[in-house]
Amino acid sequence: MEAELCKLVGNQPFDSLLDLGTGTGRILELFKDQYRKGLGIDASRDMLTIARDKLDQSGITHASVRQGDIFNLALERESYDLIVIHQVLHFLHDPAPAINEACKMLAPGGRLVIIDFAPHELEYMRSDFAHARLGFSHESVSGWMTANGLDVEKISDLSSDNSQDKTLTVSIWLGKDPRILMAGDNSASIA
Template sequence: MLSVSPLSLEECVEVFKAAGEPTRLRLVALLSHGDLTVSEMTEVLGQSQPRISRHLKLLGEAGLVERYQEGAWAYFRLSRDGLRAKLMEEALAAASPSDPHLARDAERLAAVKQARASRAESYFSANAASWNELRQMHISDERVEAEILKLIGRTPFDGLLDLGTGTGRMLELLSGRYRRAIGIDSSRDMLAIARAQLDEAGITHASVRQGDILNLPLDRESFDVVTIHQVLHFLHDPLPAISEAARMLRPGGRVVIVDFAPHDHEGLRIDHAHARLGFSHAQVGEWLEECGLTVEKIVDLPADTGDAGALTVTIWFARDPRLLIASEPSSSNTGIA
């Protein structure tokens, strides 16, 4: 959430000093379009890597950018929370997009993102046949996504966390609902696709990063919605992932789990690395309740075909009940002894 505490004079000066240099302001402008590595920023600005790193260090110390690790690569993102971030938004809004430096940076950034997209497309093409084969076994993605949107509702919320984000589809689907979002995945290849997809969609208020969904490098109670879309069947023990999702929720927050109902397609273990052949209502419901969440709705979506062996997609919708409990009238207010 945005901070309501005003910055002191010294804090304001710190922010202005950090951004008050041409290269650093150009870096802020670049990062406003999405996460970048030092090498990508070096390519855009045409400056040495040590120089770019020094500027990023100053911006980080002022709380304007954040650094996170993805394997051997370090990514940087623009801070989105607090009044410091708000000051940078105002500064960028005041800058003319036709400024020759900013215009040239934008052109070079487009080339960097195109190279990203090409690498992602190569990986996607190599695996598309396998993914399409699985898609043909269950209901269309469009119908599943329509049900997810219906469950989430139209009311905007602050933070979304997508566990096992894959291609980043949930970040894209819900981009009109959240203010900020993070997608976590262990595969750098999938993250490359997700970044390319977010770039193509022009989504700058979401980022993806490499991480273990069973041990998240994030602060607890930081998100209003957590999605786990077609991920649990890859895990031999899904409970720790659901536990991590619950840990990330703010009071009253919601979890959306999408996965397959029980089936007997043993070939999916070999061809698609599925560890579990679907889940029953009760099985996932028990895990959610064990993690302190209340199941509010379960939706089954059978396949469009009449094939008896087709896969059914199930959606579990659960909520952290703490706000609901806090809002219930106490016995002293109801006259109950």
């Protein structure tokens, strides 16, 4: 999955990464050589402690993590070139407002990448792992992206590398903000 994600994002440098529901900070680590500054947000203090340790161990000084709620981000709007929501949406009963909030943080021309399960019928994921949703169709996530003005540039499906459930498919959606920032101008215009 990580290889596919890296391929999708490409290897060009970019200014800022926002990782929503950062958990252990894996996404901040994965793209560390490409962004100038990275920020991970998570609701769980325990996960943030682990993420900070991992960033320290990896010598990553240009990323930080902080506590926050994906539904209500206390961040400067239109400031991030790449926003990632990796394996978080299935914990949310209603993901649409979270995607709406994420889109507000995208810089003109920025990209939103969502990685989550395709629709499945593994009911035990609700009871055993607190999943609120059993995956998402291409249309659902694309619809939430387009409702926020993004162009859906690519959708990929991958077999899960979860050894317990070979039947699970992981989908990756790449949405792009269509605005471009004109040189020497702070106002964005539609491309």
